[in-house]
Amino acid sequence: MFGGKITTYRHLAAAAVDKLRPWLPVLATASTTDNRPLPGGDFPIDGVPALQQRLQARYPFIDPATIARLARQYGTRAFAWLGEARTAQDLEQGFGHGLTQAEVDYLTTQEWARTADDILWRRTKLGLRLSAAERAALEAYLKDKGATMIRLVAIGGTTKPGSSTERALGVAVAAARAAGAEVEVFACTELVALPHYGTDAAMQSEIGARLVQAARSADGVLIASPGYHGGVSALVKNAIDYLEDLARDDRPYLDGRTVGLIATAYGHQAAVSTLSALRTIAHALRGWPTPLGLPSAQRPICSTRRASAGTMPCVVSSSWSHVRS
Ligand SMILES: Cc1cc2nc3c(=O)[nH]c(=O)nc-3n(C[C@H](O)[C@H](O)[C@H](O)COP(=O)(O)O)c2cc1C
Numbered sequence: 001m002f003g004g005k006i007t008t009y010r011h012l013a014a015a016a017v018d019k020l021r022p023w024l025p026v027l028a029t030a031s032t033t034d035n036r037p038l039p040g041g042d043f044p045i046d047g048v049p050a051l052q053q054r055l056q057a058r059y060p061f062i063d064p065a066t067i068a069r070l071a072r073q074y075g076t077r078a079f080a081w082l083g084e085a086r087t088a089q090d091l092e093q094g095f096g097h098g099l100t101q102a103e104v105d106y107l108t109t110q111e112w113a114r115t116a117d118d119i120l121w122r123r124t125k126l127g128l129r130l131s132a133a134e135r136a137a138l139e140a141y142l143k144d145k146g147a148t149m150i151r152l153v154a155i156g157g158t159t160k161p162g163s164s165t166e167r168a169l170g171v172a173v174a175a176a177r178a179a180g181a182e183v184e185v186f187a188c189t190e191l192v193a194l195p196h197y198g199t200d201a202a203m204q205s206e207i208g209a210r211l212v213q214a215a216r217s218a219d220g221v222l223i224a225s226p227g228y229h230g231g232v233s234a235l236v237k238n239a240i241d242y243l244e245d246l247a248r249d250d251r252p253y254l255d256g257r258t259v260g261l262i263a264t265a266y267g268h269q270a271a272v273s274t275l276s277a278l279r280t281i282a283h284a285l286r287g288w289p290t291p292l293g294l295p296s297a298q299r300p301i302c303s304t305r306r307a308s309a310g311t312m313p314c315v316v317s318s319s320w321s322h323v324r325s
Pocket residue numbers: 157158162163164165166226227228229230231264265266267268269270271298
């Protein structure tokens with residue numbers, strides 16, 4: 001659970017979970033929140049000075065004021081990103097007041113920081129100390145780093161939130177994010193809000209413009225469609241049709257982009273034909289569909305008790321491993 005006031009959010013989360021307990025069997029056991037330290041908080045409540053001493057002994061080249069900040073801010077997680085550093089140079093570029101590239105990299109890869117404000121005001125309060133020039137150096141570094149971050153756009157789902165198609169896409173999106181990619185998702189809510197491509201409403205659609213822009217700046221695309229009558233659903237195809245707006249780009253359509261495809265259906269026939277249709281579409285758009293695909297059908301392939309050959313995790317993990325490579 002995310003959000004809430006910094007001082008009471010765990011109490012709020014625990015109270016909310018208690019209210020859900022009667023309806024969710026998975027919550028039947030007693031809450032363990034009371035006994036679980038926050039990430040990096042696995043030391044005694046009065047153990048900050050001792051932790052500071054441990055950090056200072058292991059990283060003597062860091063000034064005591066910064067050590068104090070790191071102990072309070074990261075707890076034992078400071079060791080995770082300070083790692084084997086032996087000199088200030090091991091922490092790479094310094095941005096002033098103890099903020100280093102190693103810390104910025106940790107914040108962007110592990111704590112969802114994206115902007116200088118995230119780092120200077122939300123994750124730390126170093127915004128109070130850094131000069132304009134130091135801040136500009138941090139912004140330049142983040143911009144440079146953003147240019148090397150893989151961006152994906154994920155399109156898929158049905159008119160129903162939480163459909164199996166959307167969940168399959170969600171697994172691939174989670175894997176992509178865990179691997180460090182930035183993913184913009186267009187699932188049920190967004191797909192339903194997209195006007196029919198080519199209409200006046202589509203030309204004025206904010207969500208349509210967002211989809212086109214996301215695809216334009218993407219390095220790769222994930223598409224998940226249910227098999228409807230043996231092919232791609234109209235909802236998903238409508239979203240794909242918006243890629244026509246990239247036709248006259250320097251890099252037209254999905255030129256040079258890896259395309260991960262997921263097809264779900266009740267039966268194998270539609271799962272396979274829908275995956276083939278998605279591949280044909282990706283080729284038509286000059287994209288590179290992943291070499292291996294596993295369609296996911298809910299119904300076993302024959303009436304024996306053998307399990308269905310395609311399962312959702314298979315589809316997703318195999319697709320994603322190719323997107324990543
Ligand atoms: C209009 C419509 C047509 C469908 N056509 C087929 C079909 O031809 N073959 C098939 O196996 N499943 C078909 N299905 C089942 C969907 O493929 C199935 O709902 C799919 O696995 C998506 O699941 P989800 O709605 O949970 O994402 C159809 C469903 C709908 C609503």
